[in-house]
Amino acid sequence: MEVFLGDGIFNSDGEIWKRQRKTASFEFSSKKLRDFSTVVFRGHALQLGQIVSHSADTREPIEMQDLFSRLTLDSICKVGFGVELGVLAPSLPDNPFAIAFDNVNVIVTMRFSDPFWKLKRLLNVGDEASLKKSAKVIDEFIYRVIHSRRSEIQDSRAFQNSDQLKPDLLSRFIELGENPANQMNEKTLRDIVLNFIIAGRDTTAATLSWFIYMMALHPDIAERVFEELKQFEQSLELGSLKNSIVADQQSFNESLEKFAELLNHETLASLTYLHATLTETLRLYPAVPLVIVINVYTK
Ligand code: HEM
Known part of the structure; x- marks a missing residue:
């Protein structure tokens, strides 16, 4: 799972895991992050509500599982690294990061049941070739976001405007990482944020899908x-x-x-x-x- 999860909370043990766990539980209990995530999830849920009410009005069928995946991806990306991905817009657009993310998630999971994955990786063919391309899309996207959050933090310090600081998880970790005791390079930040997206996205979307199914039954x-x-x-x-x-x-x-x-x-x-x-x-x-x-x- 290294190519996807790196040294994030799901893929690490011992001291590396402990440090992330401690910081994350502290951050998740902060009022700032809690209020921010409430506003974000509520805003995206409203967008979804409008799609559902339009469908009820026009009697056009909709795919709730897909809509919930879009809802949770948009919400977690905003809470995780302050980016509005926009996959829940009314036209339900495709997004290169979202496609790459799903592709990598499926392929690394399939490795568990594919005895030839290492050979495919060596020869750079099939799923492994596709995985490599998608992993590159994810990394380029995330590193770009990390750089822009870093410069926003530096700008807000230069202009002494702490109100402009974004409340997302990445910005919080960048600030924490500036303390030499915490030592977080770009790869560590990438791993932390990506693991949170994986943790929160599919779990929430799947649960909401089953919930609607239960209500229908x-x-x-x-x-x-x-x-x-x-x-x-x-x-x-x-x-x-x-x-x-x-x-x-x-x-x-x-x-x-x-x-x-x-x-x-x-x-x-x-x-x-x-x-x-x-x-x-x-x-x-x-x-x-x-x-x-x-x-x-x-x-
Ligand atoms: C219906 C939704 C969810 C379910 C059912 C769920 C379930 C779980 C389970 C069973 C674990 C493993 C616990 C263990 O190893 O002891 C876990 C870990 C974790 N979850 Fe969730 N989760 C959900 C939503 C979320 C959300 C929204 C987030 C945050 C964005 C999140 C973040 C995490 C993290 C960071 C871990 C790793 C904790 C660690 O290894 O220390 N989860 N989750």
């Missing part, structure tokens, strides 16, 4: 989820969701936007039935069903 449960959302909204003295069901598409989107404004880290905690349906979905369809533990410390 169990309309009575979907109705109870909807009831909870309506009550939640009423408790905050807004009635947009209740009135939006029969509305035209534009008013539906407007009420969706109003509703979304109510959602943040704190208010979401009161949606216990929704939480229960999501955790039950995870129990039935776990996004990471198997964690292989190899004891590297045995002598």
Whole structure:
């Protein structure tokens, strides 16, 4: 997995893993990152809501799995390194980084069941040739982003404007890496950020896909989820969701936007039935069903 995960949190052990784990858990509990990721996920969820409401209006079928993958990729890239990839735009565009990312993910995983992958790599043929090209696309993209975040941080220091500092994870790690005790070169930063994208993207997209599937199979449960959302909204003295069901598409989107404004880290905690349906979905369809533990410390 080295070509993809490098020395990131998933692919390392001992001190390297420990350092990343410690920094990551500290960063993820910071209010700045939490608030930023709430706003980012909420914004992209609204974009998705508009695509879904358009489809309901025109009766055109949509592929929810693909849409959720686009939603989570756009969201995690924004939180991870401050880039708006835009694969969830209404035209559902292709993006070279997104294509390369998926390609590398599939090919490195297939290595586990392909006894000839090393030979293919040696001869630079087939999947391994394709992997090499895609890995280059990913690296060029990420290193470009790292350089631009670095210069933004330097500029904001030069102009003493700390408000301009981006709240994304990469910017936070660049700043931390400037402390000689932390020692982070470009490759380390690349590995850290890429591992977070891998960790958060497919897991979240797969869980949301199963959740929608569960709601489709169990309309009575979907109705109870909807009831909870309506009550939640009423408790905050807004009635947009209740009135939006029969509305035209534009008013539906407007009420969706109003509703979304109510959602943040704190208010979401009161949606216990929704939480229960999501955790039950995870129990039935776990996004990471198997964690292989190899004891590297045995002598
Ligand atoms: C439905 C969503 C998710 C599921 C089911 C899930 C599940 C898991 C599981 C089972 C592990 C392995 C834990 C272990 O080895 O003990 C893991 C590790 C990890 N997850 Fe998630 N995850 C999800 C979402 C996310 C998100 C959104 C992020 C952050 C962007 C994230 C970041 C990580 C990281 C960094 C690790 C590695 C921790 C370490 O090795 O120390 N995950 N996840």
